[in-house]
Amino acid sequence: MAVKRVKKGATKTPGAGDLPTPSAPGVELDLLDDIVGYRLRRAQVVVYQDYLRTVGSQDIRPSQFAALTIIASNPGLSQTALATTMGIDRSGAVILIDALEDKGLAMRVPSPVDRRTHAIMLTAQGQATLVRLKELVTEHDRRVTAMLSEDERVQLNTLLLRLYQES
Amino acid sequence: MAVKRVKKGATKTPGAGDLPTPSAPGVELDLLDDIVGYRLRRAQVVVYQDYLRTVGSQDIRPSQFAALTIIASNPGLSQTALATTMGIDRSGAVILIDALEDKGLAMRVPSPVDRRTHAIMLTAQGQATLVRLKELVTEHDRRVTAMLSEDERVQLNTLLLRLYQES
Numbered sequence: 001m002a003v004k005r006v007k008k009g010a011t012k013t014p015g016a017g018d019l020p021t022p023s024a025p026g027v028e029l030d031l032l033d034d035i036v037g038y039r040l041r042r043a044q045v046v047v048y049q050d051y052l053r054t055v056g057s058q059d060i061r062p063s064q065f066a067a068l069t070i071i072a073s074n075p076g077l078s079q080t081a082l083a084t085t086m087g088i089d090r091s092g093a094v095i096l097i098d099a100l101e102d103k104g105l106a107m108r109v110p111s112p113v114d115r116r117t118h119a120i121m122l123t124a125q126g127q128a129t130l131v132r133l134k135e136l137v138t139e140h141d142r143r144v145t146a147m148l149s150e151d152e153r154v155q156l157n158t159l160l161l162r163l164y165q166e167s
Numbered sequence: 168m169a170v171k172r173v174k175k176g177a178t179k180t181p182g183a184g185d186l187p188t189p190s191a192p193g194v195e196l197d198l199l200d201d202i203v204g205y206r207l208r209r210a211q212v213v214v215y216q217d218y219l220r221t222v223g224s225q226d227i228r229p230s231q232f233a234a235l236t237i238i239a240s241n242p243g244l245s246q247t248a249l250a251t252t253m254g255i256d257r258s259g260a261v262i263l264i265d266a267l268e269d270k271g272l273a274m275r276v277p278s279p280v281d282r283r284t285h286a287i288m289l290t291a292q293g294q295a296t297l298v299r300l301k302e303l304v305t306e307h308d309r310r311v312t313a314m315l316s317e318d319e320r321v322q323l324n325t326l327l328l329r330l331y332q333e334s
Contacts, residue, residue: 039327160206
């Protein structure tokens with residue numbers, strides 16, 4: 001092709017945009033700069049990478065950690081209540097609990113209020129594992145938000161909640 | 168373990184936590200309430216679901232939309248510059264550009280500054296597709312943030328940027 005592009009790519013200092021800096025100076029983002037979804041995804045990737053580094057060795061996915069925490073705080077809750085709380089389908093909650101059962105961390109027992117349903121509880125191993133996980137996740141979360149003041153962290157948390165609670 | 172497995176598909180208990188409300192009132196979230204990573208993921212899921220509904224028919228993933236937008240605003244940029252700008256590995260950028268080439272939306276041309284490298288550009292079809300995509304994505308992004316004031320949306324955007332730009 002006879003396209004001669006001496007413009008943007010070339011006026012840059014030799015490879016200014018090629019430097020491995022997070023911000024890639026000189027590169028235009030156009031409307032991406034104003035798209036919350038784009039920034040959410042970028043932030044999510046960075047946070048997840050740190051999660052993997054910090055908690056990855058425990059072989060517990062973020063959704064599994066969330067489920068363990070919710071079950072521990074609400075022992076005996078139903079699969080449907082877990083699904084609703086986590087914003088996932090009931091079938092997704094079933095898969096999640098299956099995985100936690102396989103790891104020996106949670107168990108289904110007949111519900112004391114309705115024997116046709118399950119109540120979910122942590123096993124002793126699940127409770128012990130969660131203690132360690134909470135330390136790691138808290139450490140991880142503080143690190144990925146270390147550039148924010150406490151007020152800003154709360155502000156971010158509040159705004160994020162509204163995105164999914166009022167949707 | 169002598170846990171009796173009652174039928175998996177059994178109906179739910181008539182509990183408050185079982186109601187299909189996003190907030191699942193009465194269920195304790197414990198430290199999840201204070202974990203930015205948890206809220207990021209929840210918000211991300213809701214935003215992505217709306218993206219699929221709005222833009223899904225175009226068969227363009229969010230990362231592909233981001234790449235198209237960046238290429239359009241920086242025609243001739245290198246694969247490395249694209250990777251850096253998007254916060255992904257160079258190998259990830261190669262896969263991304265391959266996919267856009269397969270769809271006929273972008274192309275690699277020899278770089279005018281260094282013939283050993285590629286400059287990436289949109290095809291005419293890519294440019295036309297992007298016009299439509301930008302409308303859809305803007306509409307989508309406004310809808311998923313409709314519960315925020317303009318100030319709050321900017322605030323959220325600013326805080327999210329700091330999470331990945333200063334990490």
